[in-house]
Amino acid sequence: ARSSLKVLVTGAAGQIGYAIVPMIARGVMLGPDQPVILHLLDIEPAAEALNGVKMELIDAAFPLLKGVIATTDPIEACMGVNIAVMVGGFPRKEGMERKDVMSKNVSIYKAQASALEKHAAEDCKVGKPLNSPVLVIANPANTNALILKEFAPSIPGKNITCLTRLDHNRALGQISESLDVQVCDVKNVIIWGNHSSTQYPDVNHATVQTSSGEKPVRELVSDDKWLNAEFITTVQQRGAAIIKARKLSSALSAASAACDHIRDWVLGTPEGTWVSMGVYSDGSYGIQPGLVYSFPVTCKKGKWSIVQGLKIDEFSRAKMDATAKELVEEKSLAYSCLN
Ligand code: NAX
Numbered sequence: 001a002r003s004s005l006k007v008l009v010t011g012a013a014g015q016i017g018y019a020i021v022p023m024i025a026r027g028v029m030l031g032p033d034q035p036v037i038l039h040l041l042d043i044e045p046a047a048e049a050l051n052g053v054k055m056e057l058i059d060a061a062f063p064l065l066k067g068v069i070a071t072t073d074p075i076e077a078c079m080g081v082n083i084a085v086m087v088g089g090f091p092r093k094e095g096m097e098r099k100d101v102m103s104k105n106v107s108i109y110k111a112q113a114s115a116l117e118k119h120a121a122e123d124c125k126v127g128k129p130l131n132s133p134v135l136v137i138a139n140p141a142n143t144n145a146l147i148l149k150e151f152a153p154s155i156p157g158k159n160i161t162c163l164t165r166l167d168h169n170r171a172l173g174q175i176s177e178s179l180d181v182q183v184c185d186v187k188n189v190i191i192w193g194n195h196s197s198t199q200y201p202d203v204n205h206a207t208v209q210t211s212s213g214e215k216p217v218r219e220l221v222s223d224d225k226w227l228n229a230e231f232i233t234t235v236q237q238r239g240a241a242i243i244k245a246r247k248l249s250s251a252l253s254a255a256s257a258a259c260d261h262i263r264d265w266v267l268g269t270p271e272g273t274w275v276s277m278g279v280y281s282d283g284s285y286g287i288q289p290g291l292v293y294s295f296p297v298t299c300k301k302g303k304w305s306i307v308q309g310l311k312i313d314e315f316s317r318a319k320m321d322a323t324a325k326e327l328v329e330e331k332s333l334a335y336s337c338l339n
Pocket residue numbers: 010011012013014015016017041042043046087088089090091108136137138139140141163164165166167195249250251254
């Protein structure tokens with residue numbers, strides 16, 4: 001039998017936590033043959049609720065779930081984990097300045113960086129470097145991931161990513177609704193940049209599988225105005241629309257996207273398909289290194305690589321640069337909070 005993988009979920013007593021743990025325990029994230037042990041972390045005020053989640057996981061009798069640790073101790077939570085899903089964070093409350101929220105979150109991510117660095121699993125095959133895929137979901141996701149990376153220098157930068165797959169999936173969903181086609185027939189949209197309202201959802205390379213072969217979305221959607229304006233703002237503002245409708249932020253879609261992100265990263269993307277992931281920029285597409293920026297990536301054998309050589313028009317360039325500029329500002333705000 002396969003040995004279990006230990007999956008850390010921080011903020012596990014929260015909304016996304018509640019939605020994602022049963023998905024992981026059912027094999028949605030790592031496949032139907034991969035046993036898992038869940039390490040759930042939250043903070044003291046949520047300890048009782050966290051224990052309730054653990055009780056429900058036991059009650060669900062998931063065949064793949066080989067153990068649950070529920071704790072408020074980051075060291076215990078990080079001990080030997082193979083995969084880390086970082087959902088825990090401080091939400092923006094009414095009347096709070098952006099800087100206050102940033103300050104709370106970057107200090108959380110700085111502290112958890114060292115817990116992960118010291119205690120996560122070593123990759124036995126490679127020897128030294130830690131090989132624990134890390135996915136940051138908590139906002140500001142890109143900047144939290146950057147802080148995590150910078151304060152966990154022994155974790156390879158390539159192992160630290162942030163979630164923009166929800167935005168990617170939202171873009172697929174909008175195209176599918178608008179063309180009245182199955183969402184699984186739409187592929188290769190791109191989310192560039194920050195997981196914020198400056199993100200750029202790009203359909204210039206997206207296609208739809210039709211009965212007469214693969215067709216560019218640009219060819220099938222005759223309304224350029226819709227693609228260049230309303231589509232983009234709908235995807236950018238979708239999180240706010242969900243809050244307005246549900247009085248709570250996205251949770252099931254975020255949890256599902258997080259499973260997609262890790263599954264594709266670990267098990268690989270299908271041939272000819274790319275997905276969007278927030279990754280440490282290597283300078284591709286003129287995005288300055290030192291930012292965690294969402295790019296189109298393909299994954300193979302546990303490694304992602306940025307899709308190269310896509311043609312970028314002027315309209316896209318301006319939007320890609322605008323979201324990069326916001327990330328530069330967030331980075332300097334984050335550092336000013338830490339000093
Ligand atoms: P909740 O407030 O329901 O849950 C957050 C949980 O984190 C709480 O249980 C809280 O006690 C815990 N927490 C706080 N500080 C912690 C710490 N230091 N260590 C461990 N746990 C800690 O929020 P939820 O709706 O689950 O959203 C979680 C985060 O995801 C938020 O930051 C949210 O903004 C972000 N999102 C990011 C998305 C993305 O696509 N990247 C989309 C969904 C979501 O909005």
